[in-house]
Amino acid sequence: xxxxxxxxxxxxxxxxxxxxxxxxxxxxxxxxxxxxxxxxxxxxxxxxxxxxxxxxxxxxxxxxxxxxxxxxxxxxxxxxxxxxxxxxxxxxxxxxxxxxxxxxxxxxxxxxxxxxxxxxxxxxxxxxxxxxxxxxxxxxxxxxxxxxxxxxxxxxxxxxxxxxxxxxxxxxxxxxxxxxxxxxxxxxxxxxxxxxxxxxxxxxxxxxxxxxxxxxxxxxxxxxxxxxxxxxxxxxxxxxxxxxxxxxxxxxxxxxxxxxxxxxxxxxxxxxxxx
Ligand code: NAP
Numbered sequence: 001x002x003x004x005x006x007x008x009x010x011x012x013x014x015x016x017x018x019x020x021x022x023x024x025x026x027x028x029x030x031x032x033x034x035x036x037x038x039x040x041x042x043x044x045x046x047x048x049x050x051x052x053x054x055x056x057x058x059x060x061x062x063x064x065x066x067x068x069x070x071x072x073x074x075x076x077x078x079x080x081x082x083x084x085x086x087x088x089x090x091x092x093x094x095x096x097x098x099x100x101x102x103x104x105x106x107x108x109x110x111x112x113x114x115x116x117x118x119x120x121x122x123x124x125x126x127x128x129x130x131x132x133x134x135x136x137x138x139x140x141x142x143x144x145x146x147x148x149x150x151x152x153x154x155x156x157x158x159x160x161x162x163x164x165x166x167x168x169x170x171x172x173x174x175x176x177x178x179x180x181x182x183x184x185x186x187x188x189x190x191x192x193x194x195x196x197x198x199x200x201x202x203x204x205x206x207x208x209x210x211x212x213x214x215x216x217x218x219x220x221x222x223x224x225x226x227x228x229x230x231x232x233x234x235x236x237x238x239x240x241x242x243x244x245x246x247x248x249x250x251x252x253x254x255x256x257x258x259x260x261x262x263x264x265x266x267x268x269x270x271x272x273x274x275x
Pocket of ligand 1: 014015
């Protein structure tokens with residue numbers, strides 16, 4: 001029988017590394033630590049080995065379609081698909097970063113929304129019956145949504161928003177930010193926040209599609225917030241350790257066989273949150 005397999009993006013440090021660590025301890029199957037940089041990824045695999053934990057490395061830069069395609073081919077060939085996919089990789093400019101907002105918007109959306117969407121586009125067909133997909137989003141996305149115009153809020157929260165419409169909205173945000181007009185356009189003044197608003201909304205759209213197109217496969221797909229976690233991204237003042245930040249993503253990845261929910265939700269502290 002083919003082994004079960006879990007794949008984590010951005011696994012070389014921070015919350016991603018902690019997710020890999022927890023899966024090594026709790027998941028009955030092969031756990032893949034993926035990272036865009038081979039050296040950093042292999043170092044992380046070695047550090048887990050020194051804790052007595054076995055994980056396998058695969059290069060995966062979510063900003064590269066070639067890299068995504070090679071990974072897809074690997075998991076298809078070796079496992080016939082994937083059982084768990086955790087889209088954890090993400091970026092954020094620091095608050096004090098002088099990079100113009102226009103650039104921050106383009107670069108942040110590129111990784112957190114468009115590249116994560118590319119991952120989902122290419123990996124979703126591989127997700128096996130009973131599979132679990134977890135997108136690591138953020139409460140910052142929920143807060144950003146509440147700062148958008150009522151018209152935008154209505155679209156992001158609607159049950160009938162399509163993936164194409166969402167992609168168009170995210171492109172519009174980048175374009176308007178590029179012209180310094182995003183506030184007039186009704187957007188929140190945060191590139192990271194808007195990228196995560198998009199990711200949470202995309203998760204809801206894809207979950208609805210799964211329910212419609214693969215109703216008997218029992219796949220559960222959710223977005224989550226790990227909380228405020230001490231990592232290179234969030235800094236040393238955050239209250240949670242990376243291992244604590246991994247708890248909700250890992251809970252969603254290991255929802256027991258036969259569970260019907262949560263699905264298509266935004267989850268924090270293992271609880272479904274309003275959207
Ligand atoms: P982190 O320590 O900065 O780690 C980010 C990880 O993502 C790194 O492994 C990084 O790889 C990887 N990454 C970035 N771009 C990538 C790409 N194109 N392809 C593959 N991997 C890429 O941040 P973190 O705090 O652990 O964040 C993990 C996730 O949690 C992110 O999605 C973040 O938005 C979310 N989050 C974090 C917090 C928090 O308080 N920390 C709160 C809410 C949500 P490199 O090492 O190569 O750069």
